[in-house]
Amino acid sequence: MVVKKKVSLLISIILTTTIIAGCSANKGGNQNKKISIGITQIAEHPALDAAREGFIEALESKGYVQGENLDIEVQNAQGDIGTSQMISQNFVSQEKDLIFAIATPAAQAAFNSTKEIPIIVTAVTDPVKAGLVSSIETSNTNVAGTRDEVPLDKQFKLLKDIFPQSKKIGILYNTSEVNSEVQIEKAKEIAGKYDLEIITSGVTSVNDMTTALDIILDKVDVLYTLTDNLIASSMPLISAKAIEKKIPVVGAEEAHVKGGALITEGISYKKLGFEAGLKAVEVIKGQDIKEMSVSSLKDTELIINTNTLEKLGVKISKDIMDKAKLIKGGE
Structure with a gap:
């Protein structure tokens, strides 16, 4: 009887040890798994x-x-x-x-x-x-x-500081992007604070861009570019057309400025x-x-495209220039 108990105890110990070892092996496998x-x-x-x-x-x-x-x-x-x-x-x-x-x-x-x-x-x-x-x-x-989240209030304040006489702000947007609709709603809410009127033009593809630009640039004082994927992909075209018509472009973020927009105060x-x-x-x-x-992100950075600044012949105060990161782009 004592022998049987010892054998049973030994088997239990072996089984427990095996299970623990198995668990450890599995755990180690998970750690090593890509x-x-x-x-x-x-x-x-x-x-x-x-x-x-x-x-x-x-x-x-x-x-x-x-x-x-x-x-x-x-x-x-x-x-x-x-x-x-x-x-x-x-x-x-x-x-x-x-x-x-x-x-x-x-x-x-x-x-x-x-x-x-x-x-x-x-x-x-x-x-x-x-x-x-x-x-x-x-x-x-x-x-x-x-x-x-776009710091629209900061960007519209910047726009008004540089172009105090501006009244009509043009915004191109992709009609199929929820992001764009949200930003336009917010832009319209903030615009009144700075005595600005928002004029929008919806596009569905790059093929619509040239026609939409030709129409909207004749109606506005400044063009604002959203964080819209279609707009971002079209920045070289948008910037070139705007410079041709001497309409400054304020971008939502740095990549827009690298693509030829004049200025932004945006996130990284x-x-x-x-x-x-x-x-x-x-x-x-x-x-x-x-x-x-x-x-x-809460932190923003002020960025100016000096190539575009020169082409537009725009004057920006020393105070703003001193705060900004100066880049070249959109050549």
């Missing part, structure tokens, strides 16, 4: 490219390196919504650990494709109106990240992507994405 991330970008232009670079830099800063413990696949829809949807569906079928969606259309396509895989987003102006989260503070969905998309990358790390480490936010 994290698989699919990056879906709606279009190729400097702001979104910078956001992608910032995201990857953030991962690297926390020890997640491509080819070592990280497997990143980057896909670009080149502005096509259908392609964006296919990209997200492929990421889901490949069972990616996480999806990084750059810009609202890409984020919506990813969210339409999965409610299970965590989705980190960036360059989304209003994630609530886009139907991605229930609130900015706590998403309550499989989406979190950063949003490119690289920093925006970096912050999104830090949130991705939190998710990888086990943070519940449903409890996370979609945050925005």
Whole structure:
């Protein structure tokens, strides 16, 4: 009887040790497993490219390196919504650990494709109106990240400081982008404060751009460019046409100024992507994405394109020039 008890005890110890060893092996396997991330970008232009670079830099800063413990696949829809949807569906079928969606259309396509895989987003102006989260503070969905909230009040104040006689502000926008509609609504709310009238013109593709520009530039004192993917992709054309008509362009962000706009006081998309990358790390480490936010950047930078300044023959006060980062672009 004593022998049987000893044998039973020995078997129990062996089984327990085996189970613990097995659990440890599995845990170690998970730690050594490469994290698989699919990056879906709606279009190729400097702001979104910078956001992608910032995201990857953030991962690297926390020890997640491509080819070592990280497997990143980057896909670009080149502005096509259908392609964006296919990209997200492929990421889901490949069972990616996480999806990084750059810009609202890409984020919506990813969210339409999965409610299970965590989705980190960036360059989304209003994630609530886009139907991605229930609130900015706590998403309550499989989406979190950063949003490119435009400091319109600062930008319109800057516009009025430089061009005090301006009354009519032209805004081109993509009729299919939620982001653009949100920004136009806000622009109209703020415009009255600075005695400005907003004149809009909707476009659906690059093919509409030349005609729309020819019409709107004859009606306005200043052109303002939104954080709209179609507009961002068309900045060289927009800037060239505006300079030809001697109409200054105030951009929403730095990439617009690099593309030929005169000036901006905007956020850095690289920093925006970096912050999104830090949130991705939190998710990888086990943070519940449903409890996370979609945050925005508060810091802005004043940037002036000196090439455009010279071509327009505009005079900007020394005080503003001294505060600004001066760049050349749009040549």
